[in-house]
Amino acid sequence: MADAIQKIRKRIGKRLLEKKEDLIPYMKDSSYYEGNIPRAVAIASSREEIADIMKICYESKTSVVMRSGGSALTGSPVPYTDSVVISMSAMNKILEAHVEDGYVVTEPGVRLDDLNAYLNKLGFFYPPDPASSTAATVGGSISTNAGGLRACTYGTTKEWVLGLEIVLPNGKIVEVGGRTLKRTKGYDITALMVGNEGTLAVITKAYLKVWPIPEEIGRILAYFKDSENMGKSISNLKGKGIIPYIAEFMDRLSLDAIKKAKNIDSPEGSNFLLMIDIASTHESIGRKLDEAKKIIEEQNPINIKITRDKDEMRIMYEARKGLYSSSLGIRDSKDEYIEIGDVVVPPSELPSSLKEIEGSMKNFRIKALLFGHIGDGNIHANIMVDLKDNGYRERVEKFQMELGKIALKHGGSVSAEHGIGLEKKELLLEELKERGSMEVLTLMKGIKKDFDPDGILNRGKIFD
C-alpha cells in the first residue's frame, strides 16, 4: 500500500492527507460506527484524477472507500479495513441546468440543499430530501438511495437519477443512462448504481431529473392520543386520493426532544403528532387543506390545526429534520449513543405495525423515539443505547431484529432509505431468507465480482 500511496501523492500532491490529525475526521459517518483510521485521504478534484487513483489502487489491490457528505447512518463510508479514502467534497459544482428539458448535471459533492437553493431560483426543485439534506450530497444520496420527507409523493432517489458518469474500479470512465427521460438500452446499470453504497464504482457526474416547485404548500398539524387513529388518518387520506406532499409522524418522546431542543410545545395528553403538508395551486390550496382536515377529524385527534405561515412551517420542518441530533438531548447519560431503526411497511399496515413495535419496545425494555415518514410507511426508531450496559446492548440487538421481522411480517422491508452499510447486513440476510430469495445474494455477489474482481471498493459493506 505504501507504493500506491506514494504514486497517489505524486499525482495529487498536497491534496493527499496523511497526518493523523487530518485523517481522524474520516473515520466516522453519522452513525455510531467508528472505523479504522484511513492510511491516507485523497481530496479529488476531477474524474481524471479519480480514474488515475483507481488505476493505482486496482493494480496494487489497495482498498478504497468513497466519501462526500459523511452523513450516512449505517457506517457505509466508514473505513472497515486498511484503506485509502477518496473525498468528493471538492467536486461540488453544478455543471449544467436544463430545466426546459427537466434535468440538471452535477458533480457528486454538491450538497442537496445547495442544489435546491440553486434550482429554487429557477422555479424548480430536486425532490429527494433526506433529513440530512443540509450535509448530504448528490453522490452519497445516490449511493444509499436516500428517501426523505417528500418520498410519499415523489419517491426516493432512484426515481430521479437519469444517468451517471462512473469510474470503474480499474480506472475506466463510462457513462450509464443519460440526459433523456426515456431510454431502453439493455440492463439498467444506472438503477444498479443507485443504492450500491460505493461498492461497485465511483460516481463522478450525475444527470438528475428536476420538477417545478408547487405553487402553494399548506400544513395540517394533528395531535393524537394513540397511534392507531393517527395511522388510520393517513390511510383514509390516501384512500380518498389525497397524496400528501409530506406526511410525517412523531411520538411522545420525539415531541419531548423537540420541546427541549427547539422549545416547540405540543398539547397536553398528545402522544403522537401527524404532520401533513398539502401542495396545490393558489386557488385550491385552502379547499384541499379543509378537505384533508375533515378526513383527519374523523379519527378524533385531540388537537388539529391548519397553518400556511411560512415561518411556523419552517421551524417545525427544521425541528423534524434535526430530530436525530435533538434525540441526544433526552438521553439519561452521556454514555448513551443512538442506533437508528429504519423499516418500511405498506402504509395501510402502519397502524398495526406501530402497535406491534410499541409492544416489542415494552417487551425488550427499550427506550426509543418513534417517528418517520408515515405517508410511505417508513418508521424510524432512534434507540438509546447505554455503552456501559452490556445487557441493554443485547436487548437492543434483539429489538432491532424484531423490528425487522415485524416489517417483514407486514409485507415491508428491513431497510427503507438508509441502506445496509455495516449495520444491517444480518437484517438483509433475514429478509432474503424470509422471502425465500437467498439466490439474490449470490446474484449480488456475482455483480460485485464483475465490477470489482479484487473487491477493492468499500470492503465489508452490504454483505461479507
Next chain:
Amino acid sequence: MTEQNRKISSLMEELDDEVSSCINCGFCETVCPTLPASGFRSSIGARGRVDLGKEIFKEVRESGRIELKIGESFYTCLDCYACLQVCPAGVNAGKVSEIGKALISSGEITVKSQRNPIADMIVELTMKYRNPLGVRELCSGWAEGLAFDGSSSTLLYTGNMYQLMAYNKALGKLESQIGSMLSKTIAGFFTKHTSFSKYIKHFADKKMKEEMDNYLRDIYLLLKGTGTTFNYLAKDEPYPGTFIYDLGYREKFAEYAKYLADLFHKKNVEHIITVDPHTYDLLKNTVPKFVEDFDFTVSHYLEYIKPESLAKTSEKVTFHEPCHFVLRKDSYDVPKKLLESTSDIVMPARSGKKVLCCGGPDELLYKGLSEKISMERFRELKDTGAEKIITACPICLSNLKKENIVTDISSYLLEKKKNYKNSMP
C-alpha cells in the same frame, strides 16, 4: 489535585459537555468558512474540529496527555459561530476550538510544538504593552485637536481596534513576502525580546492608517452630534484583550480583564461606548465572566443615532454584518436598521444567521486562508450590484477592502446626517 490539574480537568469537563452532544451529522461543516478555503481538509472545518475534540478527550482520559497536533485545526477557527446556528443539537465547534486553544496554551498536557509563535508574541506584547503589537502610544493620533469631557463618566472606548488595522495590513504583506516560517521565527524572537517590538511601528500601512483615523473622527462627530458627552483615555487607552481570549490564554485573559476593570474604575468610568463589534461583545458577554466587579454598562455608538436624524436616499448599498453582532445569542441589528432608514439596502444571500465571516480573525495567523474567505465574501457582496459595500467592523473593513466601494458605516452615516456641516470642531 494541583491547581493546574484542576484547571485541566475543568477544561476537559467543558470539552465533554460540548462534544458529547454531537452525532457527527456534518451540518456544521456546510457553513464553516475555513473548510472550503482549506481545500476541504476536514480537520480545518467545524465537524473535524469537533471530531478532534472527541479524540483528545479520549487521549487525555487514557493517557493524561495530548499527542495529537491539534494546533492548526483549532487556531484556524474564526470563532464566527456559524456552526452553532445550524447544529440541531446546539454544539458549538467554535467553543470546542476555544477549549482546544486553552489546552494548548496551558502547555501542560500537549506537546510544545503545537503552540503558535505568533499567538505567543501577540499575547506577550499585549500583557506588557496593553496592545498586541506594542504600539499603544501611536493609537490616539486620530483624536488630536478633538475636545473630550474629562469629567464625564461615559467613556468612548476604541480599544485600539481601528488603529491596529494599519499594522495588521502591513504585517500581513510582510508575511506574504518573507513566508510564514520566517514570520513565525521573528514572532518567536519578539516574544522573548519584547522591547524590540518598538520597530513594529515602522510597519504601519500609511493609507490604511489615514483611512482608519478618519473613521474614528467620523464616529466622534456622529456621537457628538447626538449631544452625548464623553471622555477618551487617549494614550492611556488599552487594547481590550480580545486576542488573549480568542487564542485561549484564559489565565492571562483573567489577569488582563482585571487590569481593564481596575483602570476603568480608576478613571471613574460608569458607562463604556464601544466602536467595534469585537470589543462590544467581549466587554458585554465575556469580561464579566472573568471579573466580578466589571459593573459598567456597555453600549455601541450606533445606538445613540436616531434614524430620523438621517436623510433618506435612493442609494443602493449592501451591508456585511459582523459575526459578533449577528451570530451571537442576541442578534444586534442596530446598524442594519440605520442603513434601512437611509438607503435602499440589498443584502447578500448569506445574511443574518447565515452570514459568511470576512475571514479577518485568521489574518495574522493564517493569511492564505483569510484571503480566500475574504475574496469569496467580497464577490458575494459585490454581486448584489450595490453601489457601496458597508461594514461595521474595522477587521471586516480591512479584510474586505478590495475596492474603494467598501466603506465603514461611520463614514457613510455621517454623509447622510441632516444639517451636518462638514467641518471638524
